[in-house]
Amino acid sequence: MVYKFFNKNLAQSLTCCMLCGGASGEFGICSACTGELPVLNCGCRYCALPLAAAKNSICAGCIQRPPAYTKISAAWQYAFPINHLIQRFKYHRDLAAGDSLTQLAARQLWPPEDTPDLLTPIPLHWRRYWQRGYNQAQLIASGLGRHWDIPVELRLLRKTTSTKTQSQLSRNQRLKNLSESFTVRREIQGAHIGLVDDVVTTGATLEATTRQLLAAGAKKVSAFVLARTP
Template structure:
């Protein structure tokens, strides 16, 4: 089923069937949006080079990363998590709107393509199997597959495994959340010496990325970079 979903997801790019813009209904280009709507998306230009946190114009590092750098070496996000990106991501994630997901992944792949220091492979942030079952797909995996296709990088979807459901994490304080999360991933393949590109839909606190990166580095990975569609403030 996963295989069918991925090929369905990618088939949009082989033969674009999205004649109408997802946002305004006008005729769309191959990426599912019309040119004016694409141009108005809230692209993230000024951000922390390490964690992608939106920053004032000209600033390149956020105070938190300067004080205590995270385990991952860089993070890139294509957009601010703001209208209409937030709405499109929600539709993709919770309502099975694969067309929205595909458009976003395709546009983001162009916006944040790694030019130098490219990762050796891409790894989506996994979902716990229970959530995977109820949703039917992992949105991060579909994004990673599109990034991998455009960046010509292999995608290892089973390299990281989610150990325990973390639905309750939102209620915990950040420090406690980090402690819990660092035990929540397991590495299932050899990663020694590799530069891993983690892929997620949205970066919020960065706690999930930090936990996944720590797990990968502890397993011998040389470096971890992160790529996402959007970043919250």
């Protein structure tokens, strides 16, 4: 029910910009506000960490510990007003905000350097899903797949254990927290998988799921997210 509602492009029906209250733009946000969104123009070529250097630079963390995934593509930095919209979408059931962000991100991130064979979202444990009522990553993946004409497999990954909240943990603590908490439901021999999530902080969740996908036969894994934290 949620997916059907989200897929009707809620933002298209808005008459007022959800940020400034002026006349709505193409995706529920006026052109002036869209132009002020914190686009991630320069980030690490692997993990998308915002950098001051030129494009295709590599952050110190990825030099020391190259990630299992090939690349993270992020539309924006996790800064105002993107962080505000994502929080509304993720925690307050504002599906119109999620729809706007997904459509804008689809345009911002296309075309990728290497198009994946299919997209799949980072899963929620069933307890978290029951509490929230939806998985925001599933909604984003569905929207990106529709815009890009790429197949989406919503249940390829499964979260088997209910892990502690990640927000206050370091990267190493997150990796330990996520160890063996994801499984892949089928073999994916030779496939290029595109993981989808809302925000990347340390990359630990993407690292953990990538390792499982590679173990299940994936050729490589890339990721697409709305925003990257500093």
